[in-house]
Amino acid sequence: MNFLNEVTARFPDAVSFAPGRPYDEPFDPSVVAGYLDAYAKYLERDRGLSQRQVGGLLFQYGRTKGQIHELVAATVANDEGIEVSPESIVVTVGAQEGMLLALRALFRDSADVLLVASPCYVGITGAARLLDIAVEPVPEGPSGVDAAAVGAAAARVRASGRRPRALYAVPDFANPSGTSMPEGARRELLATAVEEDLYVLEDNPYGLFSRTGARTPTLKQLDEHRRTIYLGSFAKTCFPGARVGYAIADQPVVGPDGGVTLLADQLSKIKSMTTVNTSPLAQAAIGGMLVTYGCRLRALNEERIRRYRERLVALLAALRRHFGDDGAVSWNVPDGGFFLVVSLPFVADEAALTRSARDHGVLWTPMSYFYAGAGGERQIRLSCSYLEVAEIDDGVRRLREFTRAHR
Structure with missing residues (x-):
């Protein structure tokens, strides 16, 4: 870079x-004020908050998991058919933070290995390097990551005495290759993830921007076994300057005392030691955009x-x-x-x-x-x-x- x-x-x-980067479209800064106002009115009207409470949400330190999680849940349900509890969502500083949090939560020691499509977005391999996580490339074909190639990569890792822990994939219009996975290939990949005991980090920054108008279900929508951690961002669909993304991590985690929480709660604990919380003002701007367009990014x-x-x-x-x-x-x-x-x-x-x-x-x-x-x-x-x-x-x-x- x-x-x-x-x-x-x-x-x-x-x-x-x-x-x-996204197209450098003309942008009127006053629009942000309109979205902030729309979000404040949503908090007062739909959440029943007083003006003082609204001010506290916008100008004070915020909830570590984020404050627009309910709007994000409604948006992914409307746009992608992903039905999850708002509590399974962590609002992050861009999708990049979501990658770091997920890697830090999933990878325990040097025996754990991350599988990545090859070629691959440099943000995930860079994050893995920062966390000293070994990476195993999976050759990408004309239709994206092939399930058989994932299985072969997992076998190579196990043969070396290590453990394949997760796979990073961009099923829709991948960066850098532009490839997309057909629905059948997605289902095969999810079946392989179950067989190989892999989590799948699904990154979807470009899914809305189809050349043909056709839509293929996301891995998260197709996933019946909660193997997929979904990484989203509002950089391409709203504006990158807000630096707001999210991770959907609805996997159950059993603690030492036998209590069950969500993986999202574990991500939140890590986030509390790094960025503390995602900027409430940035969340409010994005929240106002979502409210204005009925939590439908395709309309926006x-x-x-x-x-x-x-x-x-x-x-x-x-x-x-x-x-x-x-x-x-x-x-x-x-x-x-x-x-x-x-x-x-x-x-x-x-x-x-x-x-x-x-x-x-x-x-x-x-x-x-x-x-x-x-x-x-x-x-x-x-x-x-x-x-x-x-x-x-x-x-x-x-x-x-x-x-x-x-x-």
Whole structure:
């Protein structure tokens, strides 16, 4: 990330397919005040709180598990068909904190191993490194993580005398590959999780942004055995500056005294020793957005869904237009999300990226960044979320010039 930031700063006029951030839409700060007001009125009207109590919720330290948990529960029920108790939800500082909390709660010692799709989002592998958790890659296929590959990875781990503890997966429009798992593959993965005694950390930041409008049930919705810990975020669907996410952890935990609590309570205990609580004001802004749109993110995101769909379609069209006659260059066709992968006939490393930015004015991300070991050396990730449609075509034209010159 530091290298990408440095190259971007050096070549500010380059068309950049590198950032995986949301579109930089015009945003009126006064809108936040409206959402704060909507949330305050919800607390008074629906929760029966006095103005003084509302003020305390917004301006004091808050409940460690979060204060918008009931709204989050209603939202995942409306949008994803996930029916869980609000008490099984921990409101986090982005999904990234949810990953850290889940890893810290699940992994007991150096014998526990995390399975990750390969290639994989660097946030989870970075979190594992911070906690000294060993990682075992699971090769990703055209349809995402394959259940048989998970079983083989679990067998490798056990053969080494260690224990596979959990699997991290992004079933919908994964970062960086853009792949998605069909429903049948999801059911097979859940069956494997039961057989191998694995928890599944399901990360779903892009699920709303389908190119075709089709929806596949989340792992959490399909899960009948509570193997799935669901990680959500409002960064892409509301706004990233709030830094609000959530973890759904409804697994029962039996304590030393025989008492039963939820895994969410264990996450909360860890959170109390780290961030204490997620910003009440940030939660209130997100809560106000949810209240305003009836706890339905799909309604809130109609324009964003259209925008991201338009950009992914534009990127695929530009690749066909500029590379359609080049048999040495290929790419996948995601069903949604922000990303796709282009395979090149040469090594796409940091030196190549520097030449691409300097000589041709186009930036991308080397796929090798997303592999725990070797892999992705001749592939690049393109992100279309941050660009205008006209920039996408110009950027792909520049990418074609770079590939021609670099061979």
